[in-house]
Amino acid sequence: MTAIPVPPLADLESARLFHRVLLLHVARLKCRGDPVGFDQFLLGQALGLHIPAKERELGCAECGRPYPCRMILLIALLTRLPVSWAPMSLARALSATALWPSGETDRDIIEDERLEYGDRLQVDPWYRAERNPRTGRWLVCTYERGSIQATQHIDDDNDLCGFLIEQTLRLTCPYSWKTDTKWNAQLDIGAARALQWWSAHRSLAYLESHRSDGAWQPRSS
Numbered sequence: 001m002t003a004i005p006v007p008p009l010a011d012l013e014s015a016r017l018f019h020r021v022l023l024l025h026v027a028r029l030k031c032r033g034d035p036v037g038f039d040q041f042l043l044g045q046a047l048g049l050h051i052p053a054k055e056r057e058l059g060c061a062e063c064g065r066p067y068p069c070r071m072i073l074l075i076a077l078l079t080r081l082p083v084s085w086a087p088m089s090l091a092r093a094l095s096a097t098a099l100w101p102s103g104e105t106d107r108d109i110i111e112d113e114r115l116e117y118g119d120r121l122q123v124d125p126w127y128r129a130e131r132n133p134r135t136g137r138w139l140v141c142t143y144e145r146g147s148i149q150a151t152q153h154i155d156d157d158n159d160l161c162g163f164l165i166e167q168t169l170r171l172t173c174p175y176s177w178k179t180d181t182k183w184n185a186q187l188d189i190g191a192a193r194a195l196q197w198w199s200a201h202r203s204l205a206y207l208e209s210h211r212s213d214g215a216w217q218p219r220s221s
């Protein structure tokens, strides 16, 4: 089995592989037998722009950030692309892409058995994770306004990676917004046009041929 490269990516070839496998992964996030989804298709369009490039440094051709850029890493994490993360490699990637809410990433502390990240000004939480070298368990402390607000024990490195990935989901807009219906009539015009376009486009052979693909079991009716 070929392994998915783990960031930091060594070279352009590894970055291209990471990007390609992510696109394949996103395309498989559907039930076999279902058509390709409109949202899924659009996500592929957006991700497809964020290809790696190398001039002097390895970076994203779209946004210019080091690779994987924030867009690519965020989707890789939220879709649980099966990268063999360890706390150090994941922490470095989160810090490098500013997916950690630290503002100034040079204030993040990333060591074998200690991670610190978050808002040093303490308007938002500050996190400190420490690994017990004897048990391998982690203790995560959350500080707000200078004092501990919460502590959490995490069993092992793998679960800590899961915890860190879960934390990247912090922008829930627009679903966390107060319902605002005043745009609906105007947006419905665009939605109708989108549906008209997508209804025709999704039946093209290159998409229809993916109907039988998918990593998820068909729903039992």
Ligand SMILES: [Zn+2]
Residues within 6 Å of the ligand: 050, 051, 060, 061, 062, 063, 064, 065, 069, 070, 071, 072
């Ligand atoms: Zn990018």
